[in-house]
Amino acid sequence: MSTAYYKTEMEFFVDMQRCIGCKACEAACAECETNGQQSMIHVNYVERAVTIQTTVQVCMHCDDPVCANVCPADAISKDEFGVVHTANTARCIGCSNCVMACPFGVPFKEEQYDMMMKCNMCYDRTSAGKKPMCATVCPSQALYYGTREEMRQMRPNSVPVNTFQFGKLEVKTKVNIMMSAGSTMLKVD
Amino acid sequence: MARLPVAAEKIIEQFGPHLNFAPQEGYTGRDEPDKVVETHCCFCGMQCGIKLLVKNNKVVGFDPWMEFPFNEGRLCPKGVQRYLQNNHPDRLMEPLQRVEGIGFKPITWEDSMNKTIGEIKRIQHTYGNDAFAMLSGVSITNEKSYLVGKFARVALKTRNLDYNGRLCMVSAGAGNKKAFGLDRGSNNYTDLKKAEVIMVCGANVSETFPTLTHWIWQARDNGAKLIVVDPRVIPLARTADLHLDIKPGTDSALYGAMLRYLVENDLLDHDFINNHTTGFQQTIDAVKDYSLEWAEQVTGIAKEKIATAAQWWGKAATSFLLHARGIEHHSKGVDNVLGCINLVLATGRIGKPYCGYATITGQGNGQGGREHGHKCDQLPGNRDINNPAHRKYIAEVWGIEESEMPGAGYTAYELIEAIHRGEIKGLISLCFNPLVSLPNNNYVREAFEKLEFYATIDFFLNETARHADIIFPGSLHEEEEGTVTTAEGRVTRIRQAVTPPGQARTDTAILLELAKRLGVGDKFTYNTSEDIFNELRIASRGGTADYYGITYEKIEKNMGVFWPCPSIDHPGTPRLWEDKKFATADGKAHFNPVAYKDPGEVTDEAYPVVLTTGRVVSQYLSGTQTRRIGKLVNQYPEPLLEIHPELAAQYGIAQRELVKVVTRRGEAEFPANIVETIRKDTVFIPYHWPGRKSANQLTPGTLDPISKIPEFKVCACQLVPLRKTAPPPQEAPAYNSI
Numbered sequence: 001m002s003t004a005y006y007k008t009e010m011e012f013f014v015d016m017q018r019c020i021g022c023k024a025c026e027a028a029c030a031e032c033e034t035n036g037q038q039s040m041i042h043v044n045y046v047e048r049a050v051t052i053q054t055t056v057q058v059c060m061h062c063d064d065p066v067c068a069n070v071c072p073a074d075a076i077s078k079d080e081f082g083v084v085h086t087a088n089t090a091r092c093i094g095c096s097n098c099v100m101a102c103p104f105g106v107p108f109k110e111e112q113y114d115m116m117m118k119c120n121m122c123y124d125r126t127s128a129g130k131k132p133m134c135a136t137v138c139p140s141q142a143l144y145y146g147t148r149e150e151m152r153q154m155r156p157n158s159v160p161v162n163t164f165q166f167g168k169l170e171v172k173t174k175v176n177i178m179m180s181a182g183s184t185m186l187k188v189d
Numbered sequence: 190m191a192r193l194p195v196a197a198e199k200i201i202e203q204f205g206p207h208l209n210f211a212p213q214e215g216y217t218g219r220d221e222p223d224k225v226v227e228t229h230c231c232f233c234g235m236q237c238g239i240k241l242l243v244k245n246n247k248v249v250g251f252d253p254w255m256e257f258p259f260n261e262g263r264l265c266p267k268g269v270q271r272y273l274q275n276n277h278p279d280r281l282m283e284p285l286q287r288v289e290g291i292g293f294k295p296i297t298w299e300d301s302m303n304k305t306i307g308e309i310k311r312i313q314h315t316y317g318n319d320a321f322a323m324l325s326g327v328s329i330t331n332e333k334s335y336l337v338g339k340f341a342r343v344a345l346k347t348r349n350l351d352y353n354g355r356l357c358m359v360s361a362g363a364g365n366k367k368a369f370g371l372d373r374g375s376n377n378y379t380d381l382k383k384a385e386v387i388m389v390c391g392a393n394v395s396e397t398f399p400t401l402t403h404w405i406w407q408a409r410d411n412g413a414k415l416i417v418v419d420p421r422v423i424p425l426a427r428t429a430d431l432h433l434d435i436k437p438g439t440d441s442a443l444y445g446a447m448l449r450y451l452v453e454n455d456l457l458d459h460d461f462i463n464n465h466t467t468g469f470q471q472t473i474d475a476v477k478d479y480s481l482e483w484a485e486q487v488t489g490i491a492k493e494k495i496a497t498a499a500q501w502w503g504k505a506a507t508s509f510l511l512h513a514r515g516i517e518h519h520s521k522g523v524d525n526v527l528g529c530i531n532l533v534l535a536t537g538r539i540g541k542p543y544c545g546y547a548t549i550t551g552q553g554n555g556q557g558g559r560e561h562g563h564k565c566d567q568l569p570g571n572r573d574i575n576n577p578a579h580r581k582y583i584a585e586v587w588g589i590e591e592s593e594m595p596g597a598g599y600t601a602y603e604l605i606e607a608i609h610r611g612e613i614k615g616l617i618s619l620c621f622n623p624l625v626s627l628p629n630n631n632y633v634r635e636a637f638e639k640l641e642f643y644a645t646i647d648f649f650l651n652e653t654a655r656h657a658d659i660i661f662p663g664s665l666h667e668e669e670e671g672t673v674t675t676a677e678g679r680v681t682r683i684r685q686a687v688t689p690p691g692q693a694r695t696d697t698a699i700l701l702e703l704a705k706r707l708g709v710g711d712k713f714t715y716n717t718s719e720d721i722f723n724e725l726r727i728a729s730r731g732g733t734a735d736y737y738g739i740t741y742e743k744i745e746k747n748m749g750v751f752w753p754c755p756s757i758d759h760p761g762t763p764r765l766w767e768d769k770k771f772a773t774a775d776g777k778a779h780f781n782p783v784a785y786k787d788p789g790e791v792t793d794e795a796y797p798v799v800l801t802t803g804r805v806v807s808q809y810l811s812g813t814q815t816r817r818i819g820k821l822v823n824q825y826p827e828p829l830l831e832i833h834p835e836l837a838a839q840y841g842i843a844q845r846e847l848v849k850v851v852t853r854r855g856e857a858e859f860p861a862n863i864v865e866t867i868r869k870d871t872v873f874i875p876y877h878w879p880g881r882k883s884a885n886q887l888t889p890g891t892l893d894p895i896s897k898i899p900e901f902k903v904c905a906c907q908l909v910p911l912r913k914t915a916p917p918p919q920e921a922p923a924y925n926s927i
Binding site for chain 1: 215263268396403423862863
């Protein structure tokens with residue numbers, strides 16, 4: 001696996017304000033040859049009865065990935081660039097520990113293969129200097145892949161946040177969520 | 190005899206719609222394509238750049254085209270999956286003939302041509318030339334639009350040619366011609382970036398032009414205020430600074446009241462008005478009684494919100510006003526457009542950087558397709574078929590006598606009415622599915638059943654083609670070279686990625702063969718699409734839509750050229766009116782007075798609820814293509830009746846309860862989707878589906894008196910709850926409904 005072109009300064013940013021629920025990201029993600037027409041990114045209505053707001057959930061690539069920590073088969077690994085890789089097909093035993101443990105609800109069990117699948121931030125593309133497919137096609141750029149400095153210049157009204165508080169658990173992630181200026185953390189009680 | 194030869198179910202069994210899903214492992218050869226073709230999406234007016242991956246003469250996948258300046262790789266779900274229209278099991282690959290009681294049987298090209306030419310000649314000999322009509326569409330290239338215009342006048346010698354842009358951009362076109370003397374968005378989208386105020390009127394940008402969303406957000410990042418005028422909280426309205434939740438059919442009241450506010454508060458550009466416009470006084474006289482209170486009563490928008498919108502608009506230094514079908518699909522569509530233009534002219538913010546105005550053209554070549562003589566009253570260069578000088582010039586280009594040039598014919602819906610009356614007996618169509626896309630479509634179907642002969646050119650057997658006597662298998666977007674003109678007025682290159690499969694031919698080849706057999710082959714001697722484009726350049730020369738200076742080479746080198754481009758050394762015109770010389774006869778921009786009128790149908794005791802129609806992000810227009818792509822169908826599998834919880838409660842309607850919607854034209858049943866994101870007095874149904882699931886069974890054929898666009902966006906309906914829950918969509922599929 002070549003890492004020659006991996007741009008470590010590039011980060012992933014998600015801005016829910018901009019999400020229009022179009023599912024271009026899902027469609028494009030599913031096209032990846034390793035995904036077998038399954039999308040690793042998920043767009044859902046928050047509560048359609050009251051709002052058109054959608055959320056988009058991509059793997060957050062945690063600094064200390066719970067999915068990897070709870071994996072009894074040591075099938076999930078984080079690499080030197082902070083990318084948390086999907087389960088190693090040889091090792092995964094389909095136990096679903098990761099599915100239950102992930103605070104963001106990202107991994108899912110693919111029953112036909114009896115193994116977990118999740119986003120690896122398009123390693124084939126990002127390691128070759130390209131943007132992940134979802135962030136490439138996203139028509140509103142709710143999904144953006146670039147540098148923190150680019151983001152600061154382009155979108156001065158919001159800031160990237162990558163610290164999340166789930167009850168007593170604090171989680172730091174490689175992926176950022178854009179929040180209103182001044183925010184430093186997203187608390188999920 | 191244009192009745193169905195057999196039951197629709199039997200036709201569907203053979204010709205679909207069937208759903209195409211990519212194989213789980215992707216199509217073979219995707220990783221090692223024979224070629225990667227830089228072209229454009231086949232769907233909307235954004236014409237996003239996209240790369241198609243080709244293996245063994247089949248499109249097997251896509252790749253983002255990062256360098257194309259408008260979308261830089263961004264796509265919507267339709268664009269991502271557009272490649273699945275290629276390689277599709279429903280693809281028509283041989284000419285077909287209607288056989289009573291059997292369906293459609295393959296026939297040779299020779300026989301299909303002979304039969305068609307024979308019928309054209311018989312009908313024209315018996316009833317006159319104009320009794321044979323042509324309907325076309327604007328998903329086709331500029332070259333084909335031009336060719337169709339010439340084919341109808343020179344080969345068919347009929348005045349009755351019109352196109353499906355009649356359901357799309359004609360109100361905007363008519364308004365722009367009145368105000369500016371030219372029909373094109375005044376600015377390209379880079380002028381959005383530093384606009385202080387953006388007003389989006391009746392344009393569900395995020396679902397119908399998703400890739401435009403990014404441009405609007407770029408402006409918002411720079412501090413722009415966004416005003417969205419729409420009866421629903423569309424995705425773009427959710428975060429807008431101001432959402433004007435307008436009652437359908439009342440748009441011109443809003444713009445009239447805003448204009449009056451600008452006048453009363455002197456938020457006007459007097460220099461611009463005095464030096465570069467006409468008609469200001471009559472225009473403001475027309476709105477002198479349109480107080481905020483009156484506008485609140487008519488439009489249902491709180492007067493404070495109207496005042497805020499007017500104030501923001503009036504005080505801005507830069508701005509961009511965009512509108513689309515939401516204000517144009519009305520019996521006063523042209524009035525609504527002029528109401529918007531009056532606001533732009535009053536503040537003088539046009540012809541300058543970040544001061545923009547544009548309709549967002551809907552169809553892929555909605556812009557180019559309305560310039561090259563494809564309309565019933567038009568000749569190439571956006572010339573007027575009734576103007577003697579224009580007729581003379583084009584007759585010379587075409588090598589015919591001016592006296593041979595037919596006059597203006599019926600517009601699309603009037604043409605259907607003429608078929609009903611028995612005035613038109615034969616029809617050939619291309620790229621148009623009126624049984625789904627025209628209003629009051631039970632009436633439209635009856636018209637098709639009266640035709641003595643109907644031939645169609647298409648790549649799938651759509652709902653209308655089921656009524657055909659002869660079906661010519663034509664070409665997909667990726668099967669022919671050409672150009673299109675995007676919503677920005679940018680002429681771009683469509684590249685042939687693959688050749689038509691089986692016995693299918695390019696649309697151009699079919700039209701040229703028909704022309705030859707009609708005895709005018711000498712007027713249609715083109716070897717390539719570029720040959721047609723080069724004739725189009727000459728034909729458009731000196732017209733308002735002047736393409737003379739645009740060449741294939743120049744388009745390719747510059748990733749598009751904006752018309753007007755009158756000479757080879759001209760760089761094109763991304764922004765109009767920088768010299769303040771407008772294309773009107775007096776060189777000025779024209780204010781046009783707009784007195785408020787009610788829509789063609791208003792609610793009453795019998796029909797107490799407002800019905801409006803529109804689109805969803807995963808489907809495109811009549812669905813001929815997108816109702817055949819599996820995941821797009823699954824994304825929004827059936828039309829739902831959007832209804833506010835308070836209105837639902839009045840009728841005791843529960844979530845997913847089937848509701849019969851009844852109008853003066855017809856009735857249809859839809860599952861209720863109870864949402865707070867719509868006005869309490871209005872229901873919404875998207876229109877992409879056929880048969881019993883078609884919203885256009887309900888819509889009225891009321892036409893704008895100038896543009897002749899039908900009033901899809903407002904009518905009156907009754908709601909009859911059926912006290913049963915709708916079955917899951919997979920049990921009662923809508924994509925192939927009969």
